[in-house]
Amino acid sequence: xxxxxxxxxxxxxKGDVILAYKGxxxxxxxxxxxxxxxxxxxxANEESKTRKKIYNVLVESMQNLFHHIEEYHEGITEDLDPKxxxxxxxxxxxxxxxxxxxxVNSTKIKFLKEKIDKINSLTRDELKDMxxxxxxxxxxxxxxxxxxxxxxxxxxxxxxxxxAFYNYxxxxxxxxxxxxx
Amino acid sequence: xxxxxxxGTPKTPTVKFDKESGIMEIKGRSIPENSIEFxxxxxxxxxxxxxxxxxxxxxxxxxxxxxxxxxxxxxxxFKKLEAIHKAxxxxxxxxxxxxxxxxxxxxxxDYESIIRVPFKMIEIVD
Numbered sequence: 001x002x003x004x005x006x007x008x009x010x011x012x013x014k015g016d017v018i019l020a021y022k023g024x025x026x027x028x029x030x031x032x033x034x035x036x037x038x039x040x041x042x043x044a045n046e047e048s049k050t051r052k053k054i055y056n057v058l059v060e061s062m063q064n065l066f067h068h069i070e071e072y073h074e075g076i077t078e079d080l081d082p083k084x085x086x087x088x089x090x091x092x093x094x095x096x097x098x099x100x101x102x103x104v105n106s107t108k109i110k111f112l113k114e115k116i117d118k119i120n121s122l123t124r125d126e127l128k129d130m131x132x133x134x135x136x137x138x139x140x141x142x143x144x145x146x147x148x149x150x151x152x153x154x155x156x157x158x159x160x161x162x163x164a165f166y167n168y169x170x171x172x173x174x175x176x177x178x179x180x181x
Numbered sequence: 182x183x184x185x186x187x188x189g190t191p192k193t194p195t196v197k198f199d200k201e202s203g204i205m206e207i208k209g210r211s212i213p214e215n216s217i218e219f220x221x222x223x224x225x226x227x228x229x230x231x232x233x234x235x236x237x238x239x240x241x242x243x244x245x246x247x248x249x250x251x252x253x254x255x256x257x258x259f260k261k262l263e264a265i266h267k268a269x270x271x272x273x274x275x276x277x278x279x280x281x282x283x284x285x286x287x288x289x290x291d292y293e294s295i296i297r298v299p300f301k302m303i304e305i306v307d
Contacts, residue, residue, distance in 0.1 A: 031192070140217055
């Protein structure tokens with residue numbers, strides 16, 4: 001069966017949802033989400049260590065979307081906002097779960113998959129070394145991305161990055177990333 | 182040299198660089214989508230300062246959050262300080278972190294292991 005965005009989103013928003021969003025990923029949206037979630041976590045009396053980790057994961061995962069999502073997607077029949085992405089934050093079995101979803105050009109799948117598999121294969125110390133290596137040797141892109149977001153997320157959460165690619169059409173896959181904190 | 186005085190926003194830190202005192206401060210949150218724009222003037226200022234620095238330069242970094250885009254720019258700031266230190270001037274980086282924030286402490290230690298400038302890790306206790 002081919003990927004259905006509507007079903008995907010409604011499946012995602014079933015649990016104990018703190019925030020569910022689909023649409024344009026803009027700088028203003030990032031501000032609003034951060035502000036809203038920060039307030040909710042404070043109200044929930046979550047300990048500051050956990051709050052900070054969630055906040056950091058949100059910054060990195062949303063800014064990854066912001067930097068990498070294409071403005072328009074050719075050949076996608078759904079009615080999508082420009083820079084379309086999905087973000088869901090929920091609580092599941094005592095852990096916070098952050099899910100992001102976005103369309104990715106087929107040509108980029110291999111690189112992304114290899115990067116995540118590599119990150120998932122590393123120990124805590126190896127992740128630290130990888131982070132420091134990229135920090136010290138790789139230049140920032142013109143958009144300000146540094147290739148460090150996923151490494152940072154894996155380091156701060158101590159958990160593996162869960163991902164899936166759903167085939168959409170010849171040009172696009174839908175990329176689902178799940179982060180547990 | 183004109184001092185730098187930038188007020189913080191929800192996404193960018195408060196910055197005070199002052200040649201008179203030799204004390205530089207970066208405080209708050211640093212999570213802009215593109216940090217180059219924000220940090221370039223700071224790096225440029227330090228490059229100018231490095232030509233004729235005070236005998237002692239103190240840098241206080243007290244960040245609540247910073248994103249990975251900022252982390253590279255902060256490294257660029259520290260590299261300028263490293264050059265000042267290498268030219269036989271005293272430089273100290275005070276890295277503040279909140280009591281239970283091991284991630285922020287670890288981030289400071291990452292920089293300490295890359296940059297050849299003395300760091301002091303300072304825990305903020307409520």
